[in-house]
Amino acid sequence: MTSNLIVYLIAIPLFSSAVLLLSGRKANKWGHLLGTLASASSFGVSAYLFTQMLAQPAEDRAMTQKLFSWISVGSFNVDASLLLDQLSICFVLLITGVGTLIHIYSISYMSHDLDRRRFFAYLNLFIAAMLLLVLGDSYLNLYVGWEGVGLASYLLIGFWNEKPTYATAAKKAFVMNRVGDLGLSLAIMIAFASMGTVSFAGIKEAAPQASTTTLTAIGIMLLIAAAGKSAQFPLQAWLGDAMAGPTPVSALIHAATMVTAGVYLITRSNFIFDAAPTAQLLVVIVGAITLLFGAVIGTAKDDIKKALAASTMSQIGYMTLAAGLGPVGYAFAIMHLLTHGFFKAGMFLGAGSVMHGMNDEVNMRKYGALRKFMPITFITFGLGYLAIIGIPPFAGFYSKDMIIETALNAGGIKGILLGSAALFGAGLTAFYMTRVMILTFTGTKRWDDDAHPHESPILMWLPMAILAIGSVVSGFLFTRGDALVHWLEPVVASHGHEEHSELLPPIVVSGIALTIVLIGISIAVMMYVRRPIEDVAPENVSALTRIVRQDLLQDAANEAIFMRPGQALTKTLIAVDEKVIDGAVHGVGAMAIGSGSELRKSQTGYVRSYSALILVGAAAIVLGIWVITQ
Amino acid sequence: MNSANYLYLSALLFTIGAVGVVIRRNAIVVFMCVELMLNAANLSFVTFSRINGNLDGQVVAFFTMVVAACEVVVGLAIIVTIYRSRRSASVDDANLLKR
Numbered sequence: 001m002t003s004n005l006i007v008y009l010i011a012i013p014l015f016s017s018a019v020l021l022l023s024g025r026k027a028n029k030w031g032h033l034l035g036t037l038a039s040a041s042s043f044g045v046s047a048y049l050f051t052q053m054l055a056q057p058a059e060d061r062a063m064t065q066k067l068f069s070w071i072s073v074g075s076f077n078v079d080a081s082l083l084l085d086q087l088s089i090c091f092v093l094l095i096t097g098v099g100t101l102i103h104i105y106s107i108s109y110m111s112h113d114l115d116r117r118r119f120f121a122y123l124n125l126f127i128a129a130m131l132l133l134v135l136g137d138s139y140l141n142l143y144v145g146w147e148g149v150g151l152a153s154y155l156l157i158g159f160w161n162e163k164p165t166y167a168t169a170a171k172k173a174f175v176m177n178r179v180g181d182l183g184l185s186l187a188i189m190i191a192f193a194s195m196g197t198v199s200f201a202g203i204k205e206a207a208p209q210a211s212t213t214t215l216t217a218i219g220i221m222l223l224i225a226a227a228g229k230s231a232q233f234p235l236q237a238w239l240g241d242a243m244a245g246p247t248p249v250s251a252l253i254h255a256a257t258m259v260t261a262g263v264y265l266i267t268r269s270n271f272i273f274d275a276a277p278t279a280q281l282l283v284v285i286v287g288a289i290t291l292l293f294g295a296v297i298g299t300a301k302d303d304i305k306k307a308l309a310a311s312t313m314s315q316i317g318y319m320t321l322a323a324g325l326g327p328v329g330y331a332f333a334i335m336h337l338l339t340h341g342f343f344k345a346g347m348f349l350g351a352g353s354v355m356h357g358m359n360d361e362v363n364m365r366k367y368g369a370l371r372k373f374m375p376i377t378f379i380t381f382g383l384g385y386l387a388i389i390g391i392p393p394f395a396g397f398y399s400k401d402m403i404i405e406t407a408l409n410a411g412g413i414k415g416i417l418l419g420s421a422a423l424f425g426a427g428l429t430a431f432y433m434t435r436v437m438i439l440t441f442t443g444t445k446r447w448d449d450d451a452h453p454h455e456s457p458i459l460m461w462l463p464m465a466i467l468a469i470g471s472v473v474s475g476f477l478f479t480r481g482d483a484l485v486h487w488l489e490p491v492v493a494s495h496g497h498e499e500h501s502e503l504l505p506p507i508v509v510s511g512i513a514l515t516i517v518l519i520g521i522s523i524a525v526m527m528y529v530r531r532p533i534e535d536v537a538p539e540n541v542s543a544l545t546r547i548v549r550q551d552l553l554q555d556a557a558n559e560a561i562f563m564r565p566g567q568a569l570t571k572t573l574i575a576v577d578e579k580v581i582d583g584a585v586h587g588v589g590a591m592a593i594g595s596g597s598e599l600r601k602s603q604t605g606y607v608r609s610y611s612a613l614i615l616v617g618a619a620a621i622v623l624g625i626w627v628i629t630q
Numbered sequence: 631m632n633s634a635n636y637l638y639l640s641a642l643l644f645t646i647g648a649v650g651v652v653i654r655r656n657a658i659v660v661f662m663c664v665e666l667m668l669n670a671a672n673l674s675f676v677t678f679s680r681i682n683g684n685l686d687g688q689v690v691a692f693f694t695m696v697v698a699a700c701e702v703v704v705g706l707a708i709i710v711t712i713y714r715s716r717r718s719a720s721v722d723d724a725n726l727l728k729r
Contacts, residue, residue: 605725607660612652 002052003063006082006135008045009092013038014128020121028117032110035120036103039127043096050089058490061086064137071140078198083137087491090334090484091134091257091264094341098256099127101463105349106248108459109356119159119246126152130257134264138199139188142265146184146229149258150177156253157245169241176238180228184265187221190214204271212276219272219279222265223286230262230316233290237554239313240297243305247352250305255312255348256341263316263337266323267330270492274326283324284414288421291317293552295428299435300548302537303362304351307436308344311388314425315340321422322403325410330492331485332402338484339395339474343387346467350381353460354440357453364439365535368446373453376461378441380468385437387471389430389517392510395475400426402479405509423516430520438528446535636677643670657709657719664705668698 016038020031027034053061062085071078084092103123110116129148136142154177158170192198194214195206207215226232231239242254253259266273266283273280294314301307315336322333355362357374371378387394390401404426408419447453455461478484504512537549547553602613643666650663672691679687713719 607721607724608652608655611648615648615652 002049003065003084005045005049006063006065006084007067009042009049009096010082010128010131010135012042012045013124013131017121017124017128020117020124025117031117032103032107032120035124036100036107038124039096039100039103042127042131043093043100046089046092046096049084050093053084053086053089058486061490076192076196078138078140080141081137082135082141083200084135085491086487086489087264087267087334088134090338090488092131094338095127095130095134095257098341098345098467099123099252101466102248102252102345102349105251105352105460105463106246108457109248109352110246113246115159119156122152122155122159123248123252126156126253126258130261133261137201139184139191139203140198142268143184143188146225146261147181149253149261150174150181150229153177153242153253153258156249157242159246159249160244163244166244169238169244173238173242176235177228180225180235180262183221183224183228187218187225190218190221200268207271207275210275215272215276216278219269219276220282222269222272223279223283226262226265226283226320227286228262229265230259230320231290231313232262232286232316232320233293236290236293236313237551237558239309240306240551243303243309247305247348247355250309251345251348251352254309256345259312259316260319260337260341263319263323263333266320267333267492270327270330273324280324280326284321284410284418285324287317287319287321287324288418289317290314291321291425292421292428293317295425295432296548297551298432299428300545301432302365302439304354304364304367304436304440305348305362307364307432308348308351311429311433312340312344314429315344315388318400318403318422318425321418322406325406325418327493329403329406331488332399332406334488335475335478335484336396336399336403338478339387339399339471342467342470342474343384343395346464346471347381347384347388349460349464349467350377350384353377353456353464354381354453356456356460358447358451361447361451364436365533365537366447366451367440368443368533369441370453371441374441374455376455377464380461380464381441382437383468384471385433387475389433389521390426390513391517392514393472393476395471395473395478397510398475398479401506401510401513404513405506408504408509423513426513427516427520430517431524434521434524435528438524439533443529443533446533633677633681636673636680640670640673640677643667643673655720655722657712657721660721661702661705661709665698665702668694668701 016034020027020035023031049063053063062083064081064083066079066081068080069077070080103120106116106119106123110119113119126149129145129152131145133142133145133149136145154170154174157173158167161167161170188198191203194210195203197203197206224235228235239254239259243250245254273283291314294310294312294317298307298310298314301310319333319336319340322329322336325332354367354370354374354377357370357377358367361367383394387396390397392398400422404419404422407422408415410418541549550556647663647665647667647670650666651660654660654663672694675687675691675694677687679685679691709719712724716723
């Protein structure tokens, strides 16, 4: 049975991670090779499983493997079992495929790092956790993977934790993710309380009978979870700081895989969102806000990795938007997720390659004219660039165009609003990505004299090249005969398929999108090619630019709304605890001690005073008796 | 002679003894004052016996003497021991129980 192989997808990288973590310095020589091999064999297994699935008819493709009975209480049973269906295989191939490429890249990128073995151990841990996340057949199994990737992300962001700011960035990501995790655990609890099951299949069966209120509550909680993991509004602030991690981590975790877990969660829960229009509307709103939010932030970033991070946030906004558009959108969300996995991971690796050649400089104002020195990086990054801004026939064109079209056709004022947001976002994307290209690769050199830019070794550029090929052809392949849409149909298709009237014919939408993209490019060219670029960011800028530079005040807002009131609440509670509760306890004690010490003063230790007291006492008794008997 | 005068004398002696116990520091003097108080009480007992015309008070006076004799034995032994260990017979010096 091929389904028995599913567990090896997870077991191989998990075992390798354990070996690398436990074997210590001895493994330094071969640790990176073991890590890469583990990831590659996981990819091999998934490719084999994929071919097996292809051989089956569409309705028999999903396979499950029961590992063991996890929780068995009365009528409530949760098995630790894995589900490999059309949706999870997309993720499994992406995770292990891109993951393996990034392992190969890291061998060279991290070769000067003393802790390379530990790095590979964490990468393998991440791969295992992420695979568990997408392979779990119930929300509870998914939750284990969900927490696992959070842990791996924390460990890898803070990999260079000798720098306090990096350690803080890791903590920030972890804490903000926990807020989202709370949403997921609440969703699981609500599902269990109202339906008595937590498995996908069970909830899918029970969902039609459940009340809309329940489903909306679950949907909103799932949306919070997705927002936390996928850096969506309002839990988006951690992603920019997460760039503190090594660049391969940013490429794998914070561009291609982990941050897309939220989109996976929403797509996987399609049976809940399809039945809860309010939750679905919120998903769309969150997606639309985030795609603009990220794109606007991206326009003002001088740090190449942070510009790409803002772009990731924006692109995941597109996916969330698509996933919120119901049955028609899920497949497009996954398509954009896969193409984004190629081109964004490729561009992050390109950024890493540039940093590698530039003494880890990340400020794009210190780059310039690198095209001549790093031709391969320039070409691969450039292909990713063409893909992300949506130039046909590159991958992003197909996937983004589908999302824009679906948004426009959502119907009524909602469709027009969402469509224009998506179109405007596309223009902004074109602007800031062109800016990144111009600042990095063209113009005059602005780097310091001690930088010696050079092309990266083959272990680094080969993964970049493969990802670049993916960014070129994947969109074309996915849309041939609606291949991906039909592939995913058994998982996400709704029963009552509703047809929207098309607001505009697809060719017109593509035309408008392309025009807006070209406008974005030309504005960027006018601003950054025609004018000289300063190597420090100009200070005399408008208030708007200043706000955008501060990430649209997201940290200030979080601090003002949550952190400071939280601190004030904590301080008040501490004061209450110290003054009232401790005060009462200490007061009782102090009273006992005080009265004791007052009474002690009568115990002078002088025999005379005791005898005098006895005398006075006796006299008082006699007097009392005399008074009474009178 | 009026019996009440014995009671006045007894009260006077008792008061002298009590004041002596309270204000004197020398353990021996304090001890003597205690004896004085006991004997003042004895005098009262004997006087009341005489006034009431029975022997109850006289009997109690004998008991008091026996108790006083015992008390002298124990008390003097304590005083001598304290003097040996502390080189002082002052009652104020023996205040270790204060702490």
